[in-house]
Structures are given as structure tokens and as C-alpha cells.
Amino acid sequence: TRAVTALNGSGRAPGRLTIDLLRQQQITELAPLHAHAVTVPGACAGWFDLLARHGTLPMAALLAPAIELAEAGFAVGEVTAHFWHDALADRADAANLGELMIDGRAPRAGERFRNPGLARTLRAIADGGPDAFYRGEIAAAIARVIEDSGGVMAASDLAAHASTWDEPISTTYRGVRVWECPPNGQGITALIALNLLEGFELRGQDPLGADRLHLVIEALRLAVADARRYVADPRAAEVPIAELLSKDYAARRRALIDPGRAAERVGHGAPIATSDTVYFCVVDGRGNACSFINSNYMNFGTGIVPRGWGFALQNRGHNFSLDPDHPNALAPNKRPYHTIMPGMMTRDDGSLYGPFGVMGGFMQPQGHVQVAVALIDDAASPQAALDRPRLRLEPVAGKLGIALEDGIPAAAAQELRARGHKVYPGVTGFNRSVFGRGQVIVSERDGLVAGSDPRADGSAGSA
Structure with a gap:
């Protein structure tokens, strides 16, 4: 049909969680590993909703390989083992974290890890559908462990969860339409940056030269500033999507970019006059494409594990603002600013260009921009686009510093x-x-x- 659709499975804050409650508890900043940072887990419902609209196989068949891997175990990859170790070290006090360990430690590279609790969870879902997760024993275990850990999520919060089908947002970049999921996700950040870069002639530039890198950095700085100011749950706050993505707004913001000098300070604009993740993409034999992402946010999220079920609860609520006047302010049953952002591209005739994604928290829009520029401006192959060294904006003493990957020339x-x-x-x-x-x-x-990124344990293949 050449139609692009967007499914938002992200969860909401508990109905009893308010800024006033946090103030009563003398919490001025939401700690990333606190039980209050857990929003309702949305992945399970999202899987079923996606399958109901676009799938062809029963959920039991889709989950069977994962159940087998959880029961029989799998060899842990080198990169995964490294970050597994780091994640557990930060979460030593999390409830039931031992279910994600081997003899009290993280699995080593090449070691077989078995997770019978996760197999139990997936089997319950396969047999009982989403109600088995949101209304049964699993929901009760989630509510219980969050309460025991100091949170306020109730079984009723889980029972009330629902995904939403949203209109995707997009912009054109040199004849290619780039699609992202709308807020509360941060995909709009990449689109804002691409709109800014479209006004510069990047073709013919050295992809790793200072001229190109400087323009990408400055465009990302402006885009990130806008996203952090305006991105929120559009059902709870006004998000000026059309204005942020207008070419006129991009032209006004682009005028702030000096090709020869970094801006001293970058603030958000005024478009109205008055941030651990699994990503995969698939294209089938009929040309249908899926760009799909799930995430616990920071590694194992909070590290809090519902006893006996083999999975950790995410910490997406950490991205709420505790400023009551901010569009992304914490409120009951509200979705937080979300970093996950699967991408899609189509050609000017509406045909598929391809699905793409770069997982990595607040790196995601930065990665989307750099990969899209490599594909479109430089005609790089998917693998070459992913192999190319990248830059990353990251906070340093309250300001944005620039990390440069090995391979970017010292002269640049x-x-x-x-x-x-x-x-x-x-x-x-x-x-x-x-x-x-x-x-x-x-x-x-x-x-x-x-193409598949060499920075992780993923791979590209066909079936």
C-alpha cells in the first residue's frame, strides 16, 4: 500500500505518581534506578498489537525460538558480556537481580546463560495473550516488587495500559522522505537536524573532515535543544510538531549556524510565533518493511526483577521533568520523553528506500542523522554508512562536548x-x-x- 504507520507501545507513569508525592518524599531528582522510574511495561501489548494488524503467524510460533533460547541457554557475545558486567555492578541492590546472573555474577563472553524465569514469562504470554501479562500473575508480581522497592505502581496501572497507533512524522531530505515515530519519542530530533543540514551543500565534502563534522554538530545542537524543550506526550501537552518540522522554521534556525565557528550557547527556538535497546529491521519478499525497537533504557533499566519471571523493569520514567511547567513534566498516566526511535525512508515516488535504526539512548537521533547523510549525500552502502566513524554530543560540565570515534582524523x-x-x-x-x-x-x-553495526553483536542475514 506504500503506507507508513507508527505503533507507540511506550508505557505511562503510575496513576499515583505525582510531583507533589515526590516532594513529600523529599525527592528533588528522579534517580534512574529508583522504582519510581518504572513506567508501565509496554512491549508485550505492542507485540500483540503489531501482530494483529500486520502479522501472519500466531504469537506462540513467534515466541517459540525465544522460549527455547531462554530454557536451553545461549552463548553470550563479547560486547554483551562486557556491558552486562557493568550493568549489574551498578544495580547490586535491585530486587531479585540474581535471576540475571550466573552464581552471583554476570555471564562471561562465550558462556551459556539460561533464564527459566523468562521462558516462563514468554510461555504465559504465548498461551494467554496480553492479559497474561497485564492482568494475571505477572502483573501482580510487577506491582508487588515495585511496592517492595518503594514505588507506587498498582495492578490497575498495568491493566489500563494500551498501545496507540499514531500518524508518523516525516520530512524530505534531498528527495528522500525520512519517517520517524512522533512524540513522545525523540525521532523529531533527527528530522529537525536533517532540515537544517539540507540548506548546506554536503556532497563532495570530506565525510570525516572538519567542515562536514562542524555542520553536523551545530545542526544537532540546535535540534537537541528544541527536542529537550518541546518533546512530550502530545496527549498531555502541546507539542508544535508541524512548526518544528517546517522548512521556514529550519531556515530561521539555520541562520544561527556559523560554518566557521561553534555557537557559544544554543537555546531552543520559538516555532510558534505567539535520550538498553534492541533494534531490528526486516523487509519481506512482498516489499513490506518493519523498523522495530524495544528498550529497557539504561542497560537492565532499574534492575528490579519480578520474582520468578526473569526480566528487569525499565527506567523510562527517569526522562520526566520535575519542573511542573515543563511540557514533559511528570504526571499520572502520562508518557515520558522517550529515546527509542525506529526510522524508515521512502523515495519521492512513495516506494521503499529502507528501514533503519541506531540504538543508543540520546545517541539515536545523532546516529540517524549521520547514517542518513552517509546514505543519501555520499551514496554509501548500508555497511559503509554504519562502519563510518561517528561523533557524539554529550554533556560536559553543563555544556555539550563532542566525543569523536577513533578513525576521525586528528587534523579534523x-x-x-x-x-x-x-x-x-x-x-x-x-x-x-x-x-x-x-x-x-x-x-x-x-x-x-x-548492513549491521560493528559496534555490537548484531548481524545482517536473509531467510
Whole structure:
């Protein structure tokens, strides 16, 4: 049908969680590992909703391989083992975390990890549908462990959860339409940045030269500033999506970019006159494409595990603002600013260009922009676009510094410093994962071309 649809499965804050309650508890900042940071888990409902509209197989058949892996175990990859170890070290006090360990420790690279609790969860879902998760024993276990950990989520919060089918948002970039899920997700950040970059001639530039990198940095700084100010749950706050994505607004904001100098300060604009993740993408034999992302946010989220069920609860609520006047302010039954953002691209005739995604928290829009520029401006293959060294904006003492991946020339780093950027070059090893981990499929006339990010344990394949 050449139609692009968007499913938002993200969960909402508990009905009893308010800024006033946090103030009564003398909480001025929502800690990322606190039980209050857990929003209602939305993945299970999202799976069933996606299957009901677009699927062809029963859920039991889809979950059977995962159940087998959970029961029989799987060999843990090297990158996964490294970050598994780091994640558990930060969450030693989380309830029932031992279910995600082997003899009290993280699994080592190549070691087989079994998770009978997760197999039990998936089997219950396969047999009983979403009600088995949101209204049965699992929901009771979630509510109980959150209460025991100091939170206020109730079984009624889980029973009330529902996904939403939303109109995707998009912009055109040099003849390619780039699609993202709308707020409360941060996909709009990438679209704002691409609108800004469209006004500069990037083709023919050195992709790793200071001129190109500087423009990408400045566009991302402006886009991130707007996103942090305006992105929120549109059912609870006014989000000026059309204005943020207008080409006129992009032209006004683009005028703030000096090609020769980093801006001293970057604030949000006024478009109205008065941030652990699994990503995959698939294209089938009929040309249907799916760009799909699930996430616990920070590694194992809070690390809080409902006893006996083998999964950790995410900490998405950490992205709420506790400023009551902010559009993203914490409120009962409200969705927080969400970092996950699957992407899709179509050609000017409406045909599929391809699904793509770069997981990695607040790196995601930065990764989307850099991969899209490589694909569209530089005609890079999917694998070459993913292999290319990246930059990352990250907070340093209240200001945005620039991390540069190993492979970006020293001369470019030096020139960026001369233009006023605070740069941290030569990031390598396991730390390269901070630049995101992506997957891309491009639909060509004679078939499909895929790429998988070398910064993670993923792969590209066909079946």
C-alpha cells in the first residue's frame, strides 16, 4: 500500500505518581534506578498489537525460538558480556537481580546463560495473550516488587495500559522522505537536524573532515535543544510538531549556524510565533518493511526483577521533568520523553528506500542523522554508512562536548577545537558503543542490501 504507520507501545507513569508525592518524599531528582522510574511495561501489548494488524503467524510460533533460547541457554557475545558486567555492578541492590546472573555474577563472553524465569514469562504470554501479562500473575508480581522497592505502581496501572497507533512524522531530505515515530519519542530530533543540514551543500565534502563534522554538530545542537524543550506526550501537552518540522522554521534556525565557528550557547527556538535497546529491521519478499525497537533504557533499566519471571523493569520514567511547567513534566498516566526511535525512508515516488535504526539512548537521533547523510549525500552502502566513524554530543560540565570515534582524523579534531568545540577524540574499544549500534536495509531495483553495526553483536542475514 506504500503506507507508513507508527505503533507507540511506550508505557505511562503510575496513576499515583505525582510531583507533589515526590516532594513529600523529599525527592528533588528522579534517580534512574529508583522504582519510581518504572513506567508501565509496554512491549508485550505492542507485540500483540503489531501482530494483529500486520502479522501472519500466531504469537506462540513467534515466541517459540525465544522460549527455547531462554530454557536451553545461549552463548553470550563479547560486547554483551562486557556491558552486562557493568550493568549489574551498578544495580547490586535491585530486587531479585540474581535471576540475571550466573552464581552471583554476570555471564562471561562465550558462556551459556539460561533464564527459566523468562521462558516462563514468554510461555504465559504465548498461551494467554496480553492479559497474561497485564492482568494475571505477572502483573501482580510487577506491582508487588515495585511496592517492595518503594514505588507506587498498582495492578490497575498495568491493566489500563494500551498501545496507540499514531500518524508518523516525516520530512524530505534531498528527495528522500525520512519517517520517524512522533512524540513522545525523540525521532523529531533527527528530522529537525536533517532540515537544517539540507540548506548546506554536503556532497563532495570530506565525510570525516572538519567542515562536514562542524555542520553536523551545530545542526544537532540546535535540534537537541528544541527536542529537550518541546518533546512530550502530545496527549498531555502541546507539542508544535508541524512548526518544528517546517522548512521556514529550519531556515530561521539555520541562520544561527556559523560554518566557521561553534555557537557559544544554543537555546531552543520559538516555532510558534505567539535520550538498553534492541533494534531490528526486516523487509519481506512482498516489499513490506518493519523498523522495530524495544528498550529497557539504561542497560537492565532499574534492575528490579519480578520474582520468578526473569526480566528487569525499565527506567523510562527517569526522562520526566520535575519542573511542573515543563511540557514533559511528570504526571499520572502520562508518557515520558522517550529515546527509542525506529526510522524508515521512502523515495519521492512513495516506494521503499529502507528501514533503519541506531540504538543508543540520546545517541539515536545523532546516529540517524549521520547514517542518513552517509546514505543519501555520499551514496554509501548500508555497511559503509554504519562502519563510518561517528561523533557524539554529550554533556560536559553543563555544556555539550563532542566525543569523536577513533578513525576521525586528528587534523579534523584539531580544526574543530580551533572553531570552538570541546572535543574528545580517539574513543575506541568497547567505548565505541556510545556512538550507537545500527541496522540498515536499502531496497534496490535488483534486491535488498543490508548492513549491521560493528559496534555490537548484531548481524545482517536473509531467510
